[in-house]
Amino acid sequence: MGDIALIFQNGMQYADIEIDPPSLKVDQDLQTAVIISLFTNRLADKDQVDEGQDRQGWWGDSYATVNGSRIGSRLWLLKRSKQLQSVANLARDYCYEALQWLIEDKIAESLTVRAEIIAMYTLGIEVKIVRPQDIQNFKFDYVWRQL
Numbered sequence: 001m002g003d004i005a006l007i008f009q010n011g012m013q014y015a016d017i018e019i020d021p022p023s024l025k026v027d028q029d030l031q032t033a034v035i036i037s038l039f040t041n042r043l044a045d046k047d048q049v050d051e052g053q054d055r056q057g058w059w060g061d062s063y064a065t066v067n068g069s070r071i072g073s074r075l076w077l078l079k080r081s082k083q084l085q086s087v088a089n090l091a092r093d094y095c096y097e098a099l100q101w102l103i104e105d106k107i108a109e110s111l112t113v114r115a116e117i118i119a120m121y122t123l124g125i126e127v128k129i130v131r132p133q134d135i136q137n138f139k140f141d142y143v144w145r146q147l
Contacts, residue, residue: 008035008140030107030129034138037098038125040072048077073098075142083117091115091123091142102129 043057058071074094081087092115102108110130118124123142128135 008039030102030136031138033102034099034127034129036071037101038073038075038095038127038140039142041076042070042072042074042098044074044077048074069101078123083121085117088115088117088123091125095125095127099127099129107131 040058041056043061044055046055049055056072056076061070064070074097075091077094078087078091081090092113095113095115096111099111099113102111108129108131112128114124114126116124118141121143125140125142127138127140129138
């Protein structure tokens with residue numbers, strides 16, 4: 001068994017369910033887990049948003065079996081950021097934070113994340129996950145707009 005396969009639409013800011021007629025495609029690797037981990041909006045700390053601003057987050061985190069466990073990343077906090085190397089470095093850190101559960105749950109032996117500005121308002125994210133049985137690589141174009 002696996003997960004319902006999600007395909008990230010680079011540049012469109014969403015993932016979509018993949019169809020394998022006549023049913024949904026099933027994902028046997030980590031692609032769907034990585035997409036959910038990176039592109040679901042993680043709850044921001046109170047000091048990361050202005051007072052009264054929505055801190056986002058997933059309602060299911062309220063019922064986490066591990067205290068303090070959170071799903072998603074804080075990449076959404078970068079939507080008003082300038083295109084600077086320091087912002088790319090922060091994005092990389094957010095990605096590591098979002099994927100850390102793979103190490104903690106012993107699904108992966110190690111992971112490497114690279115983030116760099118590759119075009120106007122576009123951050124390139126590369127993730128390498130090393131597991132005992134294989135190495136998986138993922139590339140995403142994360143687009144944000146300055147408001």
